[in-house]
Amino acid sequence: MLRFAPSPTGDMHIGNLRAALLNFIVAKQLQRPLMVRIEDTDTARNIPHKDQEILELLSTMGISWDQLVYQSANVATHIEYAQKLLDQGLAFYCHCTLEFLEEQKQRALQEKRPFRYHDAWAFLQQQSNPHPVVRLRGSTQALDFTDQIKGVIHFEPHELDSFVILRADKTPTYNFACACDDFTYKISYIIRGEDHVSNTPKQILIQKALAQVLGVAYHQITYAHLPLILNHETGKKMSKRDAASSVSWLLQQGFLPQSVANYLISLGYSPPKDVFDLEESCAWFNLAKLSGANARFDLAYLRHLNHKHLSKLTLEELQTLLKLDHPSKAKLAQLFLEDSSTLQELQGKLKAMFSPKDIRQDYEGENFYDHCYHLYRALQTLNLGQLEDFTHFKQAAMQASQLKGKDFFKPLRILFTGQAHGLELSLLYPFVRAFASEILVLKDVHGS
Known part of the structure; x- marks a missing residue:
């Protein structure tokens, strides 16, 4: 029998999760049972409900016992x-x-x-x-x-x-x-x-x-x-002071469980491919080939892996993870994946797009309030249902607003997305048409 023996005295550390993952893999390979033993005899340091949090995290990571x-x-x-x-x-x-x-x-x-x-x-x-x-x-x-x-x-x-x-x-x-x-x-x-x-x-x-x-x-x-897991920047052991050492923090930041598992299994190891899941690793992982040298935890590489895993998700999976109320919004999230690496970043872009736009704030150090408000009023006169093509919409919007160049495109992006930079507006336009009543909304236009 193998065992994973965490203490309910704090957040699960990535080093502990790495040990849990490798215990799970080796137990599967050797066809031996795996025990989870909660080492809770230090009653002075135990934190209420941490045991349940540990068990839930293990389940979330795909680890059974x-x-x-x-x-x-x-x-x-x-x-x-x-x-x-x-x-x-x-x-x-x-x-x-x-x-x-x-x-x-x-x-x-x-x-x-x-x-x-x-x-x-x-x-x-x-x-x-x-x-x-x-x-x-x-x-x-x-x-x-x-x-x-x-x-x-x-x-x-x-x-x-x-x-x-x-x-x-x-x-x-x-x-x-x-x-x-x-x-x-x-x-x-x-x-x-x-x-x-x-x-x-x-x-x-x-x-x-x-x-x-x-x-x-x-x-x-x-x-x-x-071997130890070191901070990539300092070369020192990852401690509780390093936010990224907490598994809960990584998940809260929008890293997928399968991405975290993928990365921790890869630390100090040369897998046959960069992107894989826990089940796949059980077929080829060999503990004897794990490096004895300390490994450095590189959050940038975890972001890279997370982007890869996000890209593999189906629309249904993405819709569920992002708690979206319409499948088309999941398609939009897939577009945002072009320059997003975590669920949190995707949620931020979607929230900015589907929230009332604050045109009073500065974008890139400039105030586009007048042009945004003028363009917004012009868009109210258009029937987007009849303007299926972005080119036709753009021509109609320019004519209605009498704006062009930066004075047109920057306010339009702000009205579409609530941000100063992002995807091609032509890619976003079909979603703006579909959800215009949710997207083309201003926040406190008159300061009310």
């Missing part, structure tokens, strides 16, 4: 496992206060050596600290594991000192809860971010200890740690 687990439901099992480890001497109580440990850390810093916990400290403060934590005994042997992306990763014994598995309030730490659940549910393949590499040896030690106290064979897990 076979089992849903909330980690908080397993806390009793975690504590039971910890007690078994204590009973058999693989874990022990530690009475060290935070102040004592901080003092030891500062001493190590001053002596320019790595800080390591020493088991001999465990009972030094037993009298003054009646609320101990529980630590798993560290390893006296080196530990290796083979990462599917990074190759063999090695840890020396001095890097594997005893570590906390239950806090003083008897709640499980992240590593202990995670390792216990992976052990309980027989997770066999873990795909997650590079920032978890340092957690892996601890989780392996926990699982080996659990196998020993429960009298079962240790089942080795296959690991793949995904």
